[in-house]
Amino acid sequence: MVSTSAVRIQGLWKRFGQQIAVAGIDLELPAGKFIGLVGPNGAGKTTTLSMVTGLLRPDQGTVEIAGHDVWRDPVAVKARIGVLPEGLRLFERLTGRELLAYSGRLRGLPGDEVDRRAAQLLDVLDLAGAQHKLVVDYSTGMRKKIGLAAALLHNPEVLFLDEPFEGVDPVSAQTIRGVLERYTASGATVVFSSHVMELVESLCDWVAVMAAGRIRAQGPLAEVRGDAATLQEAFLALVGAQGRAAGSDLDWLGGGAR
Amino acid sequence: MTATAPTGPTGRQTPPAAPAPSITPVVVRLKLSLLRNGLRQSGGRRAAYLTSAVLALLFALSQLLGLIVLRGHAHIASVAVPGGALLALGWAVMPLFFPSGDETLDPTRLVMLPLRPQPLVRALLAASLVGVGPLFTVLLLAGCVIAVAHGAVAWTVAVVAVPLALLVCVALARAVAAANIQLLTSRRGRDLAVLSGLVVAVGAQLVNFGMQRLGTAGLAQLDPAADVLRWVPPATAVGAVDSASRGDHAAAAAQLALTAAALAALLGVWARSLTRLMTSPDASTVQSPDAAARERSGGGLARLVPPGRTGTVMERSLRYIWRDPKTKAAWMTSLAIGLIVPVFNALQGTGSPYFACFAAGMLGIQMYNQFGQDTSAFWMVALTISTPRDAYVELRGRALALLTVTLPYATLVTVLTTALLGGWARLPQVLGLSFGLLGAMLATGAWMSARFPYSIPQEGYKNVVPGQAGLAWIAVFDGMLSAALLCSPVIALTIWSHVSASGGDWSWVLLPVGALYGAGLTVLGLRLAAPRTAARLPEILTAVSKG
Numbered sequence: 091m092v093s094t095s096a097v098r099i100q101g102l103w104k105r106f107g108q109q110i111a112v113a114g115i116d117l118e119l120p121a122g123k124f125i126g127l128v129g130p131n132g133a134g135k136t137t138t139l140s141m142v143t144g145l146l147r148p149d150q151g152t153v154e155i156a157g158h159d160v161w162r163d164p165v166a167v168k169a170r171i172g173v174l175p176e177g178l179r180l181f182e183r184l185t186g187r188e189l190l191a192y193s194g195r196l197r198g199l200p201g202d203e204v205d206r207r208a209a210q211l212l213d214v215l216d217l218a219g220a221q222h223k224l225v226v227d228y229s230t231g232m233r234k235k236i237g238l239a240a241a242l243l244h245n246p247e248v249l250f251l252d253e254p255f256e257g258v259d260p261v262s263a264q265t266i267r268g269v270l271e272r273y274t275a276s277g278a279t280v281v282f283s284s285h286v287m288e289l290v291e292s293l294c295d296w297v298a299v300m301a302a303g304r305i306r307a308q309g310p311l312a313e314v315r316g317d318a319a320t321l322q323e324a325f326l327a328l329v330g331a332q333g334r335a336a337g338s339d340l341d342w343l344g345g346g347a348r
Numbered sequence: 349m350t351a352t353a354p355t356g357p358t359g360r361q362t363p364p365a366a367p368a369p370s371i372t373p374v375v376v377r378l379k380l381s382l383l384r385n386g387l388r389q390s391g392g393r394r395a396a397y398l399t400s401a402v403l404a405l406l407f408a409l410s411q412l413l414g415l416i417v418l419r420g421h422a423h424i425a426s427v428a429v430p431g432g433a434l435l436a437l438g439w440a441v442m443p444l445f446f447p448s449g450d451e452t453l454d455p456t457r458l459v460m461l462p463l464r465p466q467p468l469v470r471a472l473l474a475a476s477l478v479g480v481g482p483l484f485t486v487l488l489l490a491g492c493v494i495a496v497a498h499g500a501v502a503w504t505v506a507v508v509a510v511p512l513a514l515l516v517c518v519a520l521a522r523a524v525a526a527a528n529i530q531l532l533t534s535r536r537g538r539d540l541a542v543l544s545g546l547v548v549a550v551g552a553q554l555v556n557f558g559m560q561r562l563g564t565a566g567l568a569q570l571d572p573a574a575d576v577l578r579w580v581p582p583a584t585a586v587g588a589v590d591s592a593s594r595g596d597h598a599a600a601a602a603q604l605a606l607t608a609a610a611l612a613a614l615l616g617v618w619a620r621s622l623t624r625l626m627t628s629p630d631a632s633t634v635q636s637p638d639a640a641a642r643e644r645s646g647g648g649l650a651r652l653v654p655p656g657r658t659g660t661v662m663e664r665s666l667r668y669i670w671r672d673p674k675t676k677a678a679w680m681t682s683l684a685i686g687l688i689v690p691v692f693n694a695l696q697g698t699g700s701p702y703f704a705c706f707a708a709g710m711l712g713i714q715m716y717n718q719f720g721q722d723t724s725a726f727w728m729v730a731l732t733i734s735t736p737r738d739a740y741v742e743l744r745g746r747a748l749a750l751l752t753v754t755l756p757y758a759t760l761v762t763v764l765t766t767a768l769l770g771g772w773a774r775l776p777q778v779l780g781l782s783f784g785l786l787g788a789m790l791a792t793g794a795w796m797s798a799r800f801p802y803s804i805p806q807e808g809y810k811n812v813v814p815g816q817a818g819l820a821w822i823a824v825f826d827g828m829l830s831a832a833l834l835c836s837p838v839i840a841l842t843i844w845s846h847v848s849a850s851g852g853d854w855s856w857v858l859l860p861v862g863a864l865y866g867a868g869l870t871v872l873g874l875r876l877a878a879p880r881t882a883a884r885l886p887e888i889l890t891a892v893s894k895g
Contacts, residue, residue: 145727147886165734173731178724178893181664183671195660196732224671240728 096121096248096279097142102151104137111137113303115151119281119296121248124274126290127283128325129300135283136176138300139252142281143173156247169197172241174234176252176283182226186217186236189225193240204243211239216265231262238266242273249273251282255289267293287322297321301329371463375471379478401480408487415491425590426574428492432513432583435485439517440524442481458626469619476518489513492586502592505600512607513585519611520582523618526625578603581610657738661745666752668721674804675721679714679753686710687761694768701771701778707761708782711754712789712831716824718746718797719881720804724893730885740878743794747870750790758782777842777855780862784838787866788831791873796827798880803894813894834869838862 097119104112112134119125129135140146142153144160144167152159158166181189187208194204212218215235220228225236234254241249249270255263270293274280284290290297291311298308306328307314311321318324387394415431418424458468476482493506578587588603653659653666668675686707693699719726733739762782766775800823802816812820838861845855881888 143731145730145886145889168731168734171731173727175727178727181668181722181725181728183668184664188667192660192664193728193732196657196729198657198732201655 094121095119096123096156097281098154099138099142100152102138102141102153103149104134104141104146105149110303112141112148115303115305117298117305117308119279119298121156121279122274122277123279123296124270124294125279125281126294126297127281127300128285128287128290128297128321129283130285130329133300134303135300136252139250139281139283140175143171143175143250144168145173145175169244170247172244172246172249174237174241174249174251174254176256180225180233180237180240183224185222185224186212186228186232186239187221189236190239190243194243197244199244207243208239211242214265214269215239216262229259230257231259234258235262235266238269242269246278248279248281251280253284254282255284255286287320287325291315291321299325299328370471371467372471372474375475376478379475383479404480404484405487408484408491412487412491412494415495419495423571424495425578426571428495429574429578429583429586429590431488431492432586433577433580435488435513436517436520436582439481439485439521442521465619465623469615469622472522473515473518473615476522477514482514482518485514485517486510489586493589496586496590496593498593499595501597501600502589505592505604506589508604509585509589509607512604512611513582516582516585516607516611516614519614519618523614523621526618526621529625579606581607584610657741658745658748661742662749662752665746665749669749669753672721674806682710682714683757686757690761690765691768694765699765699769701762701766701769701774702781704758704762704765704778705782705785708754708758708786709789709828709831711750711757712786712793713824713828714754715747715750715790715793716796716827717800717802717804717820718743718793719801719888720797720892722892723804723806724889726889726892730889733882733885736879736882739798739881740874743797743874743877743881747790747794747874751786754786755783758786774855776859777845777862780858780860781835781838781842782862783859783866784862784869785831785835785866787869788834789828790866791834791869791876792827792831794870794873794877795880796823798877798884798888799823801888801891803892816891816894819891838865 095118097117099115099117102112102115102117103110115138127135127138137146141148141151142155142160144164147161152161154160155167156170158170160167181192184192190208190211191201191204194208195201199207209218212221215238217232217235217239220232225233228236234257238251238254241251251270254266258266270280270282282293295311296309297311297314299306299314315321315324318327387397415424415428418427489510493510497503497506577583578590584603584607588600588607591597591599591603653662669679670676686709689706690699690703693703719729722729729742733742759779759782762779763775766772766778800819802819802823803813805813838858841858841861842855845858
């Protein structure tokens with residue numbers, strides 16, 4: 091790949107009624123990296139990812155993926171990206187296997203190839219035993235894994251994952267992690283959002299910190315962390331939430347007496 | 349914890365046992381607060397509640413007056429006794445349709461509180477007696493009892509019978525609600541609950557036809573029913589008063605005892621399911637392997653559909669008709685009503701073969717709000733549509749899936765209706781009209797799907813999310829109006845074939861003309877809808893994600 095940035099965002103705005111969800115974001119995400127978009131709940135992460143992937147129309151601003159404008163060149167963009175959104179359903183009345191078959195064929199891949207890839211993905215993601223179960227009966231972790239499989243099926247250049255580890259058990263989380271690490275090692279880009287700092291710190295080599303609809307910091311992990319001991323501390327300093335210690339007047343709490 | 353004082357089994361110090369205060373007033377107050385807060389939410393809700401309460405009470409009062417006026421009528425017991433049974437039926441069905449109507453009805457909300465079943469049952473029963481429903485019931489029960497009570501003994505029985513019957517009604521509602529919640533905690537149960545709305549819709553049609561037939565008969569018609577119902581609680585309470593009025597004291601005592609026994613049994617069942625609800629884990633995601641295998645039906649579907657996106661889309665759409673409870677309910681309703689209206693009318697001799705177009709119209713409605721039927725899973729479709737061509741293939745696949753069911757079905761209904769009416773000569777033109785209408789419905793449905801998508805809530809019986817009702821009306825009403833307009837050339841041709849002298853000989857032409865016209869309209873509709881769909885993907889996704 092010649093272009094060094096996988097995603098380039100310029101002046102991105104989104105307003106819902108009175109509330110400004112995303113207030114003018116400029117962001118350049120390098121290709122071939124494991125990128126974390128971190129921020130507290132309500133920071134605008136999901137809104138940003140939705141606009142970047144073409145699922146939500148921005149009020150203003152441009153988004154380019156691998157040099158192609160998301161809104162002007164959807165053919166080039168949609169073939170290059172894989173998405174795992176948060177809070178949107180899947181076609182849950184299909185079995186895991188049927189969902190992958192559907193999703194791959196909808197993207198125009200040949201049927202045999204889809205089935206071959208689907209079988210491998212189900213195997214690697216520990217879903218082979220549940221492949222004939224309806225997705226509606228899957229647990230949260232299984233849903234995230236089948237969503238991830240659907241997002242990877244067409245071998246995208248850039249993968250966007252919204253809270254991929256939210257509500258996922260440790261075993262599934264480790265499986266997802268393994269697959270993603272192998273995927274980025276091959277030169278692909280993963281952009282994922284999370285509010286769990288430890289996770290982002292252990293997985294990412296590049297982070298963007300979001301709060302109240304704006305980007306507070308972006309860059310390689312070490313750079314954003316700076317002198318702070320952990321990303322958590324650096325983050326709290328960035329969003330100005332330090333020193334709010336848990337109440338000292340809860341003196342009755344604990345100790346056994348009622 | 350290293351405590352020196354004697355501790356309970358959990359390790360915590362147990363406080364000295366004090367007589368626990370009764371929770372009945374607490375739960376009654378909770379019910380009142382919930383009622384009040386519900387009304388405080390919005391002026392519209394308050395107005396709606398007050399209006400319906402006033403209307404319900406006015407209705408109850410008018411029934412009360414009516415029953416008092418009819419007092420002494422020879423067959424009045426045949427009205428009063430089934431009246432009691434009807435009230436109980438209402439109470440049994442109500443929690444199924446308004447599961448969220450009364451939050452104290454949901455015992456799982458109290459699951460974290462350390463409550464014993466007996467006091468809880470007492471408290472919840474008392475709380476159920478607060479509200480418009482019980483007042484409405486008391487008024488009607490009083491009416492039923494007053495209508496049949498003659499003599500001091502009967503009046504004495506009545507004083508016991510009315511509260512007893514009310515308690516049976518309320519306990520019945522509670523027992524059904526508890527059983528229903530148990531059902532609703534499993535996915536299969538929820539799927540069934542959505543389908544039960546369909547049973548009511550079709551049942552209403554059947555009742556409608558039944559009533560038309562029974563309309564001419566008098567009150568005496570109800571006598572046999574009343575004879576049975578007077579031994580079915582809680583109608584037994586009204587039956588007891590009637591028996592006492594006739595001097596049959598033994599029957600009166602037996603009927604009262606039966607009512608009381610029914611109350612005890614219902615309370616027992618309720619208490620047991622309450623305990624089970626609050627102590628056993630939710631087993632909704634546990635599924636046996638063979639059940640999973642059974643779900644995997646329609647494996648051969650892939651071989652029957654065309655290759656590429658068209659086949660993929662068709663396969664998913666057809667699977668959803670069977671597997672998605674909401675889609676299934678909508679389809680079943682359309683299929684049932686599309687059959688019932690023309691065929692039943694034909695059976696009664698009042699129909700016309702043109703009624704068979706009803707089937708095409710009802711099924712064509714399924715093309716409307718295609719993307720709303722996807723719910724927010726539409727994002728998976730949106731991410732694979734980059735050009736108007738993609739959108740066209742997507743919409744065409746959905747239309748073809750619909751046609752694989754609709755085309756044979758509409759043909760079958762048309763042939764059946766025509767056969768029943770014996771008007772074979774008109775079969776070609778009715779079929780032509782049906783196909784033309786179907787094409788117009790598919791065309792307008794595709795366009796409305798792109799232009800006015802709206803969310804379909806996945807739980808409950810509603811088909812529109814609050815706030816989008818106007819949108820849904822525009823989509824369906826305007827769509828059907830346009831479909832009728834688009835069909836007008838075929839309709840005009842049909843009328844011409846009737847009025848013109850030589851038209852009768854040419855009426856068979858309407859079959860190919862209607863079919864071709866319908867096909868043409870469908871292709872045109874899809875072509876017009878496709879670029880709109882492709883251009884509005886984020887807007888459609890937002891509109892269908894509210895469920």
